[in-house]
Amino acid sequence: MVTERMEMLKQNDPVDICCGRPITRREISEIQETVNLFGKLSRKELSHTICEHLNWRTPSGTNKWNACLNMLKKFEKKGLLTLPAKKSHTRPAGKPIVFSKKTTPGPTICTSLDAVVPVFLTPAETREEIGLWNEYVHRHHYLGYCQPFGYTLRYFFGHGRTLFGCILFSGAAKAIASRDNWIGWTPDRRITTLPWVINNSRFLIFPWVKVKNLASHVLGHVSRQIRYDWHEKWGFTPVLMETFVDPARYQGTCYRAANWIHLGMTSGKGLVRKNKTYKTSPKHIFVKPLTKHFRKQLCEGNTIALPCTSRHPDLENTVGAIRSPAGYTQPSPESSRRTK
Numbered sequence: 650m651v652t653e654r655m656e657m658l659k660q661n662d663p664v665d666i667c668c669g670r671p672i673t674r675r676e677i678s679e680i681q682e683t684v685n686l687f688g689k690l691s692r693k694e695l696s697h698t699i700c701e702h703l704n705w706r707t708p709s710g711t712n713k714w715n716a717c718l719n720m721l722k723k724f725e726k727k728g729l730l731t732l733p734a735k736k737s738h739t740r741p742a743g744k745p746i747v748f749s750k751k752t753t754p755g756p757t758i759c760t761s762l763d764a765v766v767p768v769f770l771t772p773a774e775t776r777e778e779i780g781l782w783n784e785y786v787h788r789h790h791y792l793g794y795c796q797p798f799g800y801t802l803r804y805f806f807g808h809g810r811t812l813f814g815c816i817l818f819s820g821a822a823k824a825i826a827s828r829d830n831w832i833g834w835t836p837d838r839r840i841t842t843l844p845w846v847i848n849n850s851r852f853l854i855f856p857w858v859k860v861k862n863l864a865s866h867v868l869g870h871v872s873r874q875i876r877y878d879w880h881e882k883w884g885f886t887p888v889l890m891e892t893f894v895d896p897a898r899y900q901g902t903c904y905r906a907a908n909w910i911h912l913g914m915t916s917g918k919g920l921v922r923k924n925k926t927y928k929t930s931p932k933h934i935f936v937k938p939l940t941k942h943f944r945k946q947l948c949e950g951n952t953i954a955l956p957c958t959s960r961h962p963d964l965e966n967t968v969g970a971i972r973s974p975a976g977y978t979q980p981s982p983e984s985s986r987r988t989k
Contacts, residue, residue: 667723668716669841670705677729684721684730691736692718708844708885709800746787746794758811759859762866765808770870772878773803773815785815790853791898797850800883802875806867813863814854818875821846821891827913827934828891834948842947845885847875849892864903868937872907876939888943893932901933909935 663671683699690698693714699705699721700712707713725732773782782803787794799820807813821843822828829839849871854864872890880886893915894901901911917931940946 666837667720668713669837670703670716672720676703677724680721680724681730684732688733690733692721692732695733696721709883743796746784748784748788751781752784752788754855754857757857757859758813762860762862765813765860765863766866768806768808768813768863768866768870770804770806770867770874772882773805778805779803782815782817785812785855786817786851786853789855790851792851794851800844800847800879802847802879802882804871806870812855813858813860814867815851816849816853816867816871817851818847818871818879818890819850820844821848822893825891825915825934827915828936831912831936832889832947833944838948838950842950845887845947846889846891847879847887849890852892862906865906868903868907868909872937872939886939888938888940888946890937890939892935894935895930895932897930901935904935904937907937909937911935 662673664674664677665672679702680699683702684695687695687698696714696717697712700714700717703717705713705717721730721732724730773779782805783794797817797819801817801819804816804818805812805814806816823843824836824839832839834842852864852868854860854867875890876886890909892904892909894904896914901909905911912934914931915934917929
């Protein structure tokens with residue numbers, strides 16, 4: 650009896666860690682059985698099936714199939730299993746963004762911040778809104794638009810029925826030494842709780858909008874609102890924001906004014922991957938905590954249970970002031986100013 654119990658304990662002992670998740674002997678045995686039984690499935694379908702069996706989910710509740718697939722490849726290299734052959738397929742090319750009259754420059758808006766408050770901040774949610782957001786950014790941001798990865802949230806901001814710009818939050822950088830040291834998490838914990846860090850990857854104030862202190866005002870607005878909007882869209886609440894600023898163009902003045910913390914510079918080398926090279930340059934790193942105990946939540950994994958189900962009442966008057974892009978008035982201009 651004692652021997653049987655000892656054997657059961659051994660079966661439930663973790664023998665490997667994959668993407669932050671401990672894997673036991675019993676689970677490896679079940680994975681091998683699943684691969685053998687469902688050998689005709691595609692690798693992606695097989696990963697989804699195993700995620701269902703292991704109850705391996707992302708913070709938003711979807712199957713963590715990509716991490717699972719990496720685990721299966723790892724096990725295959727170790728000789729623990731044989732994956733089905735890759736099925737060749739070609740992705741349909743994305744439609745090019747065509748510039749329309751909706752995003753053409755208009756008359757210069759030159760006024761004080763007091764004259765345009767309250768500034769609304771509303772998520773782009775419908776297909777039409779997202780298309781308009783993409784077009785604005787591709788047309789007027791110096792980096793253009795490229796498909797963001799992971800969880801994303803696009804915002805429009807403006808006053809009345811006039812748009813002033815766009816801002817995007819998406820998945821955080823996988824590994825940044827100065828940020829990771831500042832947070833204090835281990836590599837395994839970082840893999841597990843990285844989704845609770847979000848990246849401000851685009852920030853555009855239209856070139857014809859010249860309102861002093863607007864950028865820092867919008868960033869302050871975002872820091873009060875995004876936890877609620879993110880939870881509403883994705884089902885979990887971020888605890889830290891990050892961004893990277895190119896010193897060849899900007900010094901991050903608006904981030905400093907909005908009380909973001911400057912951590913230093915990136916190395917400019919990018920994430921090292923096999924057979925991959927990167928052309929980049931060092932960037933300023935800024936972070937903004939969204940909750941007092943963000944370190945504990947990131948380092949100990951106490952992030953999922955954060956209660957955040959409705960917006961703060963003070964935001965209701967300025968959030969979602971306009972819901973349809975067709976209702977916006979789009980002024981536009983000559984000179985050029987882009988934030989980030």
